[in-house]
Amino acid sequence: MAEAGAAQYVPPDADLGKLREASRDCHGCDLYRHATQTIFGEGPASAEIVMVGEQPGDREDREGHPFVGPAGGLLDRALAEAGIDRERVYLTNTVKHFKFEERGKRRIHKQPGRTEIVACAPWFEAELRAVQPRLIVCLGSVAAKAILGSSFRVTAHRGQLVDAPDPPGHAVIATVHPASVLRATDRAAAYAEFVADLKKVRAALT
Ligand code: URA
């Protein structure tokens, strides 16, 4: 059984460079079979904030970097507007391979399931150990539920500072996923609320 989770592929006490390299060979769940490559987190080891999304999308899968597609562009703008320096942020995903369904020539994003989320968690835990951020920011409910438990509701608690049970001692703020802002009917309002949450992130660090 090659697909018994990522733990066996994670080198102990490794820095980000070594972790990234090792993550390329991860067969911890089935997703590596169809995706192009592992998309590991990016950003400085000295980052004060770790932001965690859901999983790489089509563009990320092809280009090899997290948040380089439309959702990433919106996140970049919102971070700038909230006054958060990208250099203070380490950006990663809950699941590190793109999960999709093929429809003709298009690859349609599929939400990762419990099995894949649990399988991939050792990579995120290793990233946290390497970066030791002051704050974790969950972008969307997949990340929020993975970190804060399955009963956590982003809609009820967005923008609020909460304590993470696991790993303990980390302050966490959850907000919506930038892709949900792009899909919103009232995009301007959704964007303004997203920026307002990010301003709370900035305030929590000062
Ligand atoms: N959405 C995510 O959650 N992560 C990415 O890297 C890109 C889009």
Ligand code: SF4
């Ligand atoms: Fe490994 Fe995560 Fe990719 Fe699954 S999704 S193969 S656990 S890196």
